Amino acid sequence: MSSTKEQAAISRVTMFLQEWDQGNKAVRSHMLSTFLRQSAGCTGPELELVFAQADSLFLARLTAWMRLTYMIGTCLGLQLKAIGVFLSASGNHRYLHEFLEVGGVLTLLEILGQKQTAEEDKSEALSLLQIVANAGRRYKELICESYGVRAIAECLANSKAEDTQEKARCLLESLAQGNPKYQSQVYKGLIALLPCTSPKAQQLSLQTLRIVQEIVKVAHPSIVEPLLKVLRSLHLEVQYEAIELIKDLMHYEVRLALLKGLVSLLKPTKEGIKNIEILNVPEFANMTESLPVFVQQAAAAKAIRMLAQGSPTLSEELLPLGLVHHLLYAMGYQDHADSQRQASLALEYFVRTYPVVEEHVHKAMGDTLFELFLANSEGLYMKMDDVQADILLSNKVNICGVVEEPE
Template sequence: MSFSQDQAAITKLMAFLQEWDQSGKSVRSRILNDFIKYNMGKTSPELELEFAQGGSLFLTRLTAWMRLTYMIGTCLGLQLQAIGVFLSAASNHRYLIEFLEVGGVLTLLEILGQAQSKEEDKTEAIKLLQSIASAGRKYKEIICESYGVRAVAECLAKSKSEHTQEQACALLESLAHGNPKYQIQVYKGLIALLPCNSPKAQQLSLQTIRVLQAIVKTAHSSIVEPLLNVLRSFHLEVQYEAIEMIQELMNYEVRPALLKGLVPLLKPSKEGLQRSKILNVPDMQKMSLSLPVFVQQAAAAKTIGILAKQSPELSKELLHLRVVHHLVYAMGNQENSESQRQASLTLEHFVRMFPVVEVHVQKAMGDNLFHLFLENSELLYMKMDSVQAAILSANNINIPGVPEIKE
């Protein structure tokens, strides 16, 4: 480029910056829209050519305006998109360093935590954090050192937008990959999300935990209780992910704790079932109070059936936890036909696999009911009367060689 061309480019840049400095919200919005429209996807050298080697001068102004106004949301979405032009550009190392030096990461994380931030603005902030994380391990560590894992996890749990939640979960997964110093923190952060009230957050967290499980190579004991509680979810997609996670964890050290936790769910505690009676609430409310317990009961029966069919070893482990006694009890629960159906299907596996179980189950059911059970275990609950159901619930099956466990 000739000297005269250089001078013309510099003059153009100075005029552009002067217009920016002297303008208000409406003109700056127009400038940002034009900038995004014509520069998105450009490389760092191309941006520098556009700005006469002064791209940093505009980036500095952008970040300064964002930091001054992000709490009131002035053009925040446009600001974030414009900064994204710089941070997503190929060979963007200089822009990245400049953004970090002015506290850009902390500002983005604060945007995620603001109640007044729009969902689309949170999504743009997460995209910028993803651009930073994709630059390498050092940048992932900077985000984590800024309490980024907690901020992103809270955004995932509280967001009302599924798109924002998906972006947040993808960022958490990215922060764990190639970042050994903080991968356990991300893993535990996702576990901490399991009790949250958002089914989508639960689903995404479980999916990501399964991905990270192979990276961390160990299962933390804190996962057992919240994972079993997720089985209470009314959302089938959440239950599916929980059951898949439980299957995955059968290869890890939490296997005994999970099995010991699963079997008692077939026989909900009297305290849980009596809660509605103690509160003396109407019948419809009683149903809503006990329903999560019954949903969990049915899910536990289904999960145990899946696990038992995986290997004879798992079947034997479950047998020694008195799973047959608990399954027979669940079959007598006429308040929840799905619990009866799932328990009956699972019990059939143990009856056909272990002759000693067949003998004791036939004795507990009686010949007529046992014949119906073998004929069609899935539909047995439809052919069972209240007396037969009560007998099953009251039975205490003790199989020789299986230690008796006090309830």
């Protein structure tokens, strides 16, 4: 560039920066819109050329304005997008370092935690954090050291926009990969998300846990209780992901705890039954089908059937846990048709696979009910009378010895 052109470029940039420094909100907003329109997709060298080597001066001004105003949301979306032009530019390492040196990561994380921050602005902040994470292990560590896992997880749990939740999920997954110092922190953060009230957040957390579980290699015992509680969800997509994660965890040391937990869920606790009895009035008659305790009971029976069908070894581990007794009980508890149906389907597998189970179940049911069971296990609950249901509820089946080899 000739000296004349250099002087003209410097003069133009100087005027631009002066206009910025003296401009109000409306002026700066217009300047940012123009910048985004003209500079989106520029490389680092191209930005240097546009700003006559004064690109860092504009980035510093932009970052400072964002840090001063993000709590009141002044042009926050434009600010984040403009910063994104610098951070996403190829050859962006200098811009990235300059942004981090002034506390850029902390500011982005604080933006995620502001209740008044718009969803689209949270989404943009997550995109910038993803750019930082993609720069390498040291940058992932910086985000985690800044309590980023908690901030991102809370954003995932509290957000109302699926796009924002998906970006938060991707970022958490990214922070667990190639980041051995903090991968356990991400894993525990995802477990902490399981009890949240957002079904979408639960689904995404379960999906990500399946990926991160393979990274951390060890299953933390704290995953058992919240994972089993997720089976209470009325959302089938959440239950599906929970059961898939349970299947994955059969290869880890929490296997027995999960199996015991699933079996125990087939028989509601006294406290759970008491709560159901309180609702046993006409105006609540239609509510029992969707009560969490019954939804969880049905999901547990379904999970047990899927686990058993996938592994004979698991079947032999389940039977000594009182499985048949609990399945018969679930089949007899007439307040939830799906629990009865799922328990029947699970029990049918064991009856047809293990002669010892067939013998015990036949004896517990009696000839008539057992024949109905074999003829149509899935629809048995519709054909049982109250006496037969009571027989199932009061069964004393206990298979604790060595299971015979299946035929």
